[in-house]
Amino acid sequence: MKNPIVLWLAVCASVFSVNSFAVNCANLPVWSSTGVYTGGTQVQHLAKAYEANWWTQGQNPASHSGQWQEWDLLGNCDGATSSSSVPASSSSISSSVSSVISSSVASSSSSVVGGNCASPQYAAGTAYSANQLVQNAGSEYRCMIAGWCSSTAAWAYAPGTGMHWDDAWDLVRSCGAVSSSSSLVSSSSSNSSVINSSSSSSMPGGVRAPGDSSPLPRHALVGYWHNFNNGSGVIRLADVDDIWDVIVVAFVDDAGNGNVAFNLDPALNKAQFIADIAAKRAEGKIVVLSYGGEKGTVTLNNATNLTNFVNSTAAIINEYGFDGVDIDLESGAGVLHGAPVIQNMVAAIKQLHSRFPNLYVSMAPEHPYVQGGHVAYSGIWGAYLPMIDQLRNELDLLHVQLYNNGGLATPYAAQSYQAGTVDMMVASALMLIEGFPLAYGSAGNFTGLRADQVALGLPSGPRAAGSGQATTANINRAVDCLTRLTSCDTVIPSRAYPEFRGVMTWSINWDVNDGRIFSIPVGTFLETLP
The missing domain is CATH 3.20.20.80 (Glycosidases)
Structure with missing residues (x-):
């Protein structure tokens, strides 16, 4: 099942993570969701520089960068950036995330767990077995489908951060002092739409058409x-x-x-x-x-x-x-x-x-x-x-x-x-x-x-x-x-x-x-x- 707080944390980690490389973004255009970019084109987005791997339109570089994805992350902009691409300060981001987490937990299916997890760090391509525990992006996960857990495609199945991670893994707990809640109701109206968003699709591509008994996914x-x-x-x-x-x-x-x-x-x-x-x-x-x-x-x-x-x-x-x-x-x-x-x-x-x-x-x-x-x-x-x-x-x-x-x-x-x-x-x-x-x-x-x-x-x-x-x-x-x-x-x-x-x-x-x-x-x- 999708856990909305993990999705929120994954987005924050993806958008606001610190990269050791600095790139002069002064002459880089700001990424636009309607723009068309060809391979080799460089843009800036949220104070980071990216390069397109091939033709792309509408794929957000913050969530579509990495191995076999549309964008490569070149590094953090070195300060010479467009004002429209600079996010809030890291301290305000941290405060906002903490506020959302602390005010959002209304009910929990498991207790708050503190300290570091003892499970090994996830590594794409490792042969994982069903029920094996790993940690990634600050949380611990249990493997549900061994083949997907063992995939080399981290962009798809890395627990907590891959596009389809919850097809392969189940969230067990946070490795910090955060509840591993599976039922969240935000007390902050400004964040409730983010916290409560999840998908209930039970199979890839949605529901099959009448008369369709094929083993294929819908698309x-x-x-x-x-x-x-x-x-x-x-x-x-x-x-x-x-x-x-x-x-x-x-x-x-x-x-x-x-x-x-x-x-x-x-x-x-x-x-x-x-x-x-x-x-x-x-x-x-x-x-x-x-x-x-x-x-x-x-x-x-x-x-x-x-x-x-x-x-x-x-x-x-x-x-x-x-x-x-x-x-x-x-x-x-x-x-x-x-x-x-x-x-x-x-x-x-x-x-x-x-x-x-x-x-x-x-x-x-x-x-x-x-x-x-x-x-x-x-x-x-x-x-x-x-x-x-x-x-x-x-x-x-x-x-x-x-x-x-x-x-x-x-x-x-x-x-x-x-x-x-x-x-x-x-x-x-x-x-x-x-x-x-x-x-x-x-x-x-x-x-x-x-x-x-x-x-x-x-x-x-x-x-x-x-x-x-x-x-x-x-x-x-x-x-x-x-x-x-x-x-x-x-x-x-x-x-x-x-x-x-x-x-x-x-x-x-x-x-x-x-x-x-x-x-x-x-x-x-x-x-x-x-």
């Missing part, structure tokens, strides 16, 4: 983790940031006659990999195995292939502990209208779903195979649509790849929308949710999916795909348009779809290699949605 960040080094490097699953909700492991190998195999990269240890999957699942993450990829194939031409495919997939799921499967068959897999792989894949997924009733199923086709059916309905154009239609009851998430294939023709305008634009992203999602005419209406219509079954699919950065990159600002605008009808461009939905699921990217590996330029701005934005 999800999905990433492909690839089991090979294409220049981005191979990383352990344990090192994948907690901001990712779904980790899609790419890819399964075609072992012939319908059989599939999963061959782990030689740089990784199999036992450790299996343990890492279990740990991620224990943290509430979804880890699935993907078929296909750019060069990947499956053999699904006859009944024998189908039986072998299902049995070998089930064996991999049982051995490694995957939550489900992802279908990412591309040009090399022979997905064409009328090809046996389509109906046999439908049959395979239904058989696997009967063996594993909670099987997670996702798809990541390229957009010619899906929305391309609006232009033509033969060959590859719209070839995934029969598979999507027949698996709509089993399908958890469809994230069409909006890259490496140029612009998108839609029913909403005569011209194609260019890749990376807000209009293309919004239009592509609306087609999947609201349905669209096939071959300009000559081949019938595709019936739309639920909005919670749809997500955008985009490259994580400039090196992750050959084309189709979108700025994180445009991605967030598109999601904002779809969920809240704000930030739209020319394509404006007829109504908001607040249950729209989120964003997928290729890839987690490239995102890490590029300094998390995708996951932090997009993942953080998704967490702000209702």
Whole structure:
């Protein structure tokens, strides 16, 4: 549970902490919540100097500085600051905080505790176990979820100060002479709104939409983790940031006659990999195995292939502990209208779903195979649509790849929308949710999916795909348009779809290699949605 007095103390510690470095702020602009800042831009805020790590708008430097966050703290301003950025004196701050604390405690679930805590100091990345005690920022905490407590992402899970600390930790007591009260009522009207503010959300992203039985959070960040080094490097699953909700492991190998195999990269240890999957699942993450990829194939031409495919997939799921499967068959897999792989894949997924009733199923086709059916309905154009239609009851998430294939023709305008634009992203999602005419209406219509079954699919950065990159600002605008009808461009939905699921990217590996330029701005934005 959130403890409001800890939040108040954490804010005070973050804003008014003393830094040993001094920076001349005379020529630095004062940070503005409406300003747009690019990487390397320096500002002053509350008598401190900060530098932007990447594009940012609205992220307060006082609460968004640190490892993998929008800002770096450069140090305290040396006195040559703008008068609008200088806070009250430290003595008045200390007095104010003491006054708030002493006058606010009306009832308490535990007694006042004095003196220092004996528990060890919290350190990000340490392997903590459930119920283990640590101290941080002047208070003692008990670990509730070991995986989150042990995260390397201090900005998210550092007890008392991280953005999501109370998902991992429970406050035990103050390490000073302050009550560890869990019920506070301020006697000071000027501070009551701060002291009593807390969140009662029981799950990330709020309440799910009617009919949504998916294990996903309401708004999800999905990433492909690839089991090979294409220049981005191979990383352990344990090192994948907690901001990712779904980790899609790419890819399964075609072992012939319908059989599939999963061959782990030689740089990784199999036992450790299996343990890492279990740990991620224990943290509430979804880890699935993907078929296909750019060069990947499956053999699904006859009944024998189908039986072998299902049995070998089930064996991999049982051995490694995957939550489900992802279908990412591309040009090399022979997905064409009328090809046996389509109906046999439908049959395979239904058989696997009967063996594993909670099987997670996702798809990541390229957009010619899906929305391309609006232009033509033969060959590859719209070839995934029969598979999507027949698996709509089993399908958890469809994230069409909006890259490496140029612009998108839609029913909403005569011209194609260019890749990376807000209009293309919004239009592509609306087609999947609201349905669209096939071959300009000559081949019938595709019936739309639920909005919670749809997500955008985009490259994580400039090196992750050959084309189709979108700025994180445009991605967030598109999601904002779809969920809240704000930030739209020319394509404006007829109504908001607040249950729209989120964003997928290729890839987690490239995102890490590029300094998390995708996951932090997009993942953080998704967490702000209702």
